[in-house]
Every structure is written in C-alpha cells, then in structure tokens.
C-alpha cells in the first residue's frame with residue numbers, strides 16, 4: 001500500500017467504525033452497545049461486534065445550505081445529506097466535489113476523509129468524513145460480500161492461498 005493511500009484509507013476506517021448485532025444482523029453507526037432492533041434488547045448485550053462501514057452509499061435526502069454555520073462560511077452554498085450506506089446505517093454529512101444543483105436522491109456517493117472546519121484563532125482543525133460522488137473509474141479493492149466483523153476482515157493465510 002502506498003503512503004498516500006495509507007493516509008487516505010486509514011482515517012476513514014477509524015471514522016466509520018460501527019457495530020453490528022450478531023443476532024439480527026443490523027449494523028449501527030455510531031456503534032451501539034445494545035441492539036434496539038432485537039425484541040429482547042438485553043440478549044444483544046454480549047452479541048454486538050465491531051463493524052466497519054465501507055463508506056459507500058447513496059443520497060437518501062438532502063438540503064442545500066445557504067446560511068453557513070460558524071466555520072463553514074467559506075463553503076456556501078453546500079449540500080448536507082442523509083446518506084444510506086450499503087450496510088444500512090444512515091449517516092449525515094456534507095456532499096462535496098459536485099455542484100449543489102447536481103445532487104439528487106439516489107446519487108451514489110462514497111465517504112472520504114476531509115478537513116471539516118477550522119475553529120478560532122488557534123486554528124484547531126476538525127477532520128471527519130464527507131461524501132463525494134462515487135465514480136465508475138474510482139477503482140478500489142472489492143469490499144462487497146458478507147459483512148464481517150473488523151477482526152475477521154484481516155487477510156489470513158488461507159485468503160492469500162485462495163487468491
């Protein structure tokens with residue numbers, strides 16, 4: 001993995017770590033200690049596992065913001081969207097790299113790790129995820145298939161042998 005890719009990929013992984021209920025299979029972000037979907041909440045207490053969202057999803061709802069919140073003044077107008085991830089959880093985030101007029105419901109997007117805003121004279125910089133349109137040419141290793149907990153996602157010897 002190149003250095004550039006390492007820095008692009010690693011924070012995104014940290015930022016989109018959720019949890020998943022191994023009883024009913026529902027994924028959550030941010031992670032939850034119990035599963036509100038299961039009828040017997042207490043049963044899910046020991047059954048939640050860390051779960052990594054891919055960052056892929058589509059715009060579920062959005063709004064064009066003209067009156068910026070403090071720290072966002074330079075960015076108006078911008079789009080804030082609810083993004084339904086392929087894994088299920090709905091994330092809120094800014095949609096970038098596309099004109100506000102071109103954002104529509106169903107637009108395929110991908111989470112990227114970006115500077116969110118700068119705060120005050122001290123210049124405290126906040127980082128987090130934003131969404132940008134998913135391009136066909138944006139080739140990435142396949143992450144589809146059965147969702148697995150983070151621990152099980154690491155390549156194993158058997159994975160390499162079968163590749």
Ligand SMILES: [Zn+2]
Pocket residue numbers: 021022023024025026035036037038044
């Ligand atoms: Zn559940």
